[in-house]
Amino acid sequence: MTTAQSEAGAAAARTVTDSLVASLTRGVVGSGKTACHCPFTGERLAELPEATEDEVAAAFDLARAAQPGWAARPARERAGIALRFHDLLLRRQTEVLDLIQLETGKSRLSAHEEVQSVAMAARYYGRTAPGLLRPRRHLGAIPLLTQVREARRPHGVVGQISPWNYPLELSAGDVLPALLAGNAVVHKPDTETALTALWARRLLIECGLPAEVWTVVLGAGPVVGPLVVEHADYVTFTGSTRTGRTVAQRAAARLVGSSLELGGKNALLVLRDADLDRAAEGAVRACFSSAGQLCVSIERLLVDASVADAFLARFLARVEALRIGPELDYGVDVGSLSSAAQLATVVQHVEDARARGATVLAGGRPRPDLGPYFHEPTVLTDVAPPMRVCAEETFGPVVSVRRFATEDEAVTLANDTRFGLNASVWSRDARRARRIAARLRCGTVNINEGYAAAYGSVRAPMGGMGDSGLGRRHGAEGLLKFTEPQTVARQRLLPLAPSHGLDDRRYTALISRSLRAMKSLGLR
Numbered sequence: 388m389t390t391a392q393s394e395a396g397a398a399a400a401r402t403v404t405d406s407l408v409a410s411l412t413r414g415v416v417g418s419g420k421t422a423c424h425c426p427f428t429g430e431r432l433a434e435l436p437e438a439t440e441d442e443v444a445a446a447f448d449l450a451r452a453a454q455p456g457w458a459a460r461p462a463r464e465r466a467g468i469a470l471r472f473h474d475l476l477l478r479r480q481t482e483v484l485d486l487i488q489l490e491t492g493k494s495r496l497s498a499h500e501e502v503q504s505v506a507m508a509a510r511y512y513g514r515t516a517p518g519l520l521r522p523r524r525h526l527g528a529i530p531l532l533t534q535v536r537e538a539r540r541p542h543g544v545v546g547q548i549s550p551w552n553y554p555l556e557l558s559a560g561d562v563l564p565a566l567l568a569g570n571a572v573v574h575k576p577d578t579e580t581a582l583t584a585l586w587a588r589r590l591l592i593e594c595g596l597p598a599e600v601w602t603v604v605l606g607a608g609p610v611v612g613p614l615v616v617e618h619a620d621y622v623t624f625t626g627s628t629r630t631g632r633t634v635a636q637r638a639a640a641r642l643v644g645s646s647l648e649l650g651g652k653n654a655l656l657v658l659r660d661a662d663l664d665r666a667a668e669g670a671v672r673a674c675f676s677s678a679g680q681l682c683v684s685i686e687r688l689l690v691d692a693s694v695a696d697a698f699l700a701r702f703l704a705r706v707e708a709l710r711i712g713p714e715l716d717y718g719v720d721v722g723s724l725s726s727a728a729q730l731a732t733v734v735q736h737v738e739d740a741r742a743r744g745a746t747v748l749a750g751g752r753p754r755p756d757l758g759p760y761f762h763e764p765t766v767l768t769d770v771a772p773p774m775r776v777c778a779e780e781t782f783g784p785v786v787s788v789r790r791f792a793t794e795d796e797a798v799t800l801a802n803d804t805r806f807g808l809n810a811s812v813w814s815r816d817a818r819r820a821r822r823i824a825a826r827l828r829c830g831t832v833n834i835n836e837g838y839a840a841a842y843g844s845v846r847a848p849m850g851g852m853g854d855s856g857l858g859r860r861h862g863a864e865g866l867l868k869f870t871e872p873q874t875v876a877r878q879r880l881l882p883l884a885p886s887h888g889l890d891d892r893r894y895t896a897l898i899s900r901s902l903r904a905m906k907s908l909g910l911r
């Protein structure tokens with residue numbers, strides 16, 4: 388073990404104490420045993436309760452019993468809890484930054500991204516949820532005679548399934564809008580990062596959340612995940628496209644709605660008029676934040692051939708300068724991969740590309756000297772199908788570079804994927820970049836940024852097209868998907884049918900005249 392690893396191990400022992408684990412798992416149902424591990428060392432971090440089939444059902448019963456009382460509270464009161472959470476999260480961020488790093492192996496700066504985006508989501512939904520959920524009046528079928536209100540009703544109990552890569556963002560960030568909409572949530576985080584999710588839950592409880600409205604169940608994904616889908620009134624899933632497809636099928640079979648935030652194979656386009664220094668800097672962040680284990684991170688660089696050499700010189704110099712390691716502090720750029728399985732996929736993709744003729748421009752090797760799952764930030768070129776790096780999501784610190792000659796070719800290459808999550812366009816000409824953005828088939832496009840501008844703009848929706856998912860988080864949609872619209876129409880004075888001695892013929896003539904008049908008056 389290196390000194391840095393030993394220090395990480397000691398920090399893990401200091402941070403994840405028995406009393407912390409006991410406090411975080413209070414109220415978590417599970418008579419079985421499971422565990423989470425620290426990627427910096429590969430050692431066990433904590434033993435955790437694993438839920439049986441009956442215990443998952445009991446968690447839903449508990450949530451279902453608590454939900455009506457929670458939904459009956461004024462929306463403003465629910466939102467107030469989110470705003471308190473915002474303040475407490477920022478004040479106590481050190482606690483959760485340590486947990487995120489110890490559970491995921493990412494660098495502290497990447498961990499802080501989670502604090503930032505959850506704080507932004509808490510503020511946004513805390514401020515806007517009461518207004519977004521307020522009943523809306525509409526013009527009725529016959530103005531004045533028909534009065535209509537559209538209300539938003541919570542689904543009931545939302546089943547939430549989340550992965551390990553952004554354990555604070557994908558637990559608290561997604562639970563908050565579901566709760567603010569009046570639902571209870573039964574949440575299955577990935578066991579390997581459950582402590583972070585449980586920490587966020589405990590903080591929300593400190594802020595006033597009734598414990599039963601956010602219940603956590605832990606266990607193997609293929610066992611506990613389907614049970615969550617089986618009981619939920621709505622399912623929100625973040626994870627791989629493969630699992631997302633089965634989740635959607637199970638939910639559809641029950642006629643239960645679902646939103647799916649899935650994988651990506653995101654492209655970054657460097658146009659010939661880009662500021663190459665800024666583009667190189669931004670590309671490094673976009674490719675290697677969280678060691679590339681970020682759904683919106685960039686795995687394909689498409690560079691205008693006329694500036695490719697100049698761009699690559701700048702990009703590679705910055706990649707070579709990246710600091711890698713297991714430090715539990717700022718100052719390191721790239722942390723560890725999260726597990727042996729992640730490292731295996733990365734190694735397979737790099738070796739497959741190398742064997743089929745790709746050239747390694749930087750990195751290309753695991754770094755067991757730093758920790759069991761470290762891998763160098765890796766840049767490949769001369770890539771072409773059927774190399775796995777061309778079509779499959781690597782979800783690691785690996786990016787491939789291709790050159791293009793025309794704008795049309797750049798768009799064709801960028802869209803040549805079944806995924807459609809994120810893209811990035813670098814150009815000094817905002818109109819040109821927007822024109823290209825409109826031709827890209829993906830849910831978010833960042834101009835002169837890799838991913839954070841769109842992801843961090845929580846007032847606007849974020850999500851994927853194609854194999855990258857269904858539905859959106861963030862924005863009004865990110866809250867309203869957790870509700871069912873209900874239309875309540877009250878008819879006054881006259882029925883919507885012949886009455887007061889009008890026969891069918893005179894009634895339909897009157898209605899036809901009224902419809903023409905309503906259009907002439909500009910009514911919608």
Ligand code: NAD
Binds near residue numbers: 611647650681
């Ligand atoms: P995964 O699909 O293996 O697991 C995700 C979650 O599903 C985990 O909690 C897992 O335990 C659970 N699960 C596993 N099998 C299940 C089943 N049969 N039924 C129900 N649940 C099951 O994904 P992962 O490897 O943990 O996460 C990485 C993936 O997540 C990547 O593809 C990444 O792009 C994607 N992701 C997408 C977004 C987004 O917003 N689009 C965000 C983060 C991660």
